[in-house]
Amino acid sequence: MKKKLTAFGKTIATQAAAAENPTMDVPIRALSNIKYDKGTGLITMGEKTAKRFFFNIAHVKKFVQTVAVARVSKGLSEENKSMSLRQVFYALRRTLPGTNIDIVDEQTESDAAVEDLELMTDALREQLRINANKSGSVAGKVVIEDRGDTIDWSKLGSGGWSVPSNVESIKFKKIEAKFVVYMEKAAMWERLNEDKFWEKHNCIIISSQGQATRGIRRLLQRLSTDHNLPIYVLTDFDPWGFYIYSVLKFGSISLAHISERLAIPKAKFLGLSADDVERYGLGRHKIKFKDVDHTRLKQIEKYAWFKDNKEWQRQFEMMKKMSAKVELDAIVSKGISFISEKYLPDKIKEKDWLE
């Protein structure tokens, strides 16, 4: 990584030394440059780029911000350390001598510079040593090695292993588990962990809180791609739950340039679906849609990756008719451990999932 960043800096320095106008080619991150690739099942980025010049009033601030992030990232690389996006913002925040101009005023600026640098160096943010938030727990029959420690995910009591923001350097030493269940809520994870679901069914359970963190997405992706484990996704029956699944499986628009390294095309949606709500008699736990839910659903049903998918369109239609959402937690009304003893085993056995 240090090499790439040094090369990036040298190009600019060479241009400056030759009295040229320093420039960089930045791939365009906009809907117009994003497409859904049916072949790979991924949201990917087109080839369009824009030139960014140093001697250009409209470009210079972003130019300097990108170089400043590269400098911070190189420093992190040399010191073998990492920073959060928020911390990078503060590391960049200073006033140019003799002026009242700050390099960055808002975190959105440094975040955008990080994304630009990811694109130009073809590196993951994590490889640039810049991390997103840390959240989530994991348990299951897996042994990993991380920073010199050997960690057995099946020997961590009621807590589990706390998933770091950056999982690039963890090594899988032994994987006995046969599949992975990812869920959006920590409370459901605690239910499955207390029931020793992962032990009885020889699997891995992972939770986050809401949308999966990048650390968790990379972890799931490595388990799917490198180790060929099926990934089952459990969310609430609502547009936000569907979107959590959508991001995990197809990638996201804002991170389209790294779909290959974040998305999990083989992920399967294990519920709650509209059919689950009926089958398990959860209709009485409906929570009426608000305007914001209707709007979100309308956006999701038009996504290129859902548009021609009959099964998913059927779900969207049924949700629209219900005009209500149902939380996965409602399933405890069928029994404390219904999820572990009946719901999950039945759904997996009957291959009752959406793709």
Next chain:
Amino acid sequence: MKKKLTAFGKTIATQAAAAENPTMDVPIRALSNIKYDKGTGLITMGEKTAKRFFFNIAHVKKFVQTVAVARVSKGLSEENKSMSLRQVFYALRRTLPGTNIDIVDEQTESDAAVEDLELMTDALREQLRINANKSGSVAGKVVIEDRGDTIDWSKLGSGGWSVPSNVESIKFKKIEAKFVVYMEKAAMWERLNEDKFWEKHNCIIISSQGQATRGIRRLLQRLSTDHNLPIYVLTDFDPWGFYIYSVLKFGSISLAHISERLAIPKAKFLGLSADDVERYGLGRHKIKFKDVDHTRLKQIEKYAWFKDNKEWQRQFEMMKKMSAKVELDAIVSKGISFISEKYLPDKIKEKDWLE
């Protein structure tokens, strides 16, 4: 616990069998029944109770809700399982036969019933097997035993142990660490963990996200009370950061009945203080106060436990003058590991904290 719940149920059943009006004495959870005890340094609850009758239109719904929660809790106890507050809401949610009356309509109702039951049985929610959210990570030279697993907090790589929502049954087998640093943000925890701060300074590092979960508060409390470790709290310099410290140290108004088992009177505030902002030249990272910050600060400075504390009143005054907040993350502008190499060692050595 099962005994207490059985006794609770029997009292009501006996009253009913004797054709009396079934009743329960519910301690009053309101500001009028809460006081700050200077001696213990805790927010505690007074002795006022209210009678709740079954045959009383204004009481019956709450009466039934409380009994229903007791039933669920007893079931959990018998099955040796636990549930989240959200799940308890769903477990309670049903329509009374022959009516269109639901036992609970909103989670606030079941939450209140859980709190009432805590008061009447003198048990922690966790002992009733009802858990709040799970969040946070821990690392340090400590070995615990939990659900039959021996877990070494110093051998968990970049992730750490994921703190469960309920820590009542974990056993401390070996504690080499000499103090605890609690911080509100996961990114700072990752910074300290990457720097192996806990190893170099023989301590424990714990983070949550925002306000500490009950699991973390209980963990800190046990480390303080049972094992006599100093607890240092790190937050942003803003009213919300001060409040995080306030809750950890003195307890909270809504949970005043269990301050003894949640609060940590010996907790020390290690920054950011107004003096830290000056000392470390963080003034340029000020973020201007919004109205909501002013309002919150005004509330906090009037709390009985801060009112006569000159040191804290001085902080509030300085914050008011600055009319700005400063995030702890801003400290990376002094150097990536400034927090581990300079800030924390100096502050602890010089006993530069607030109490």
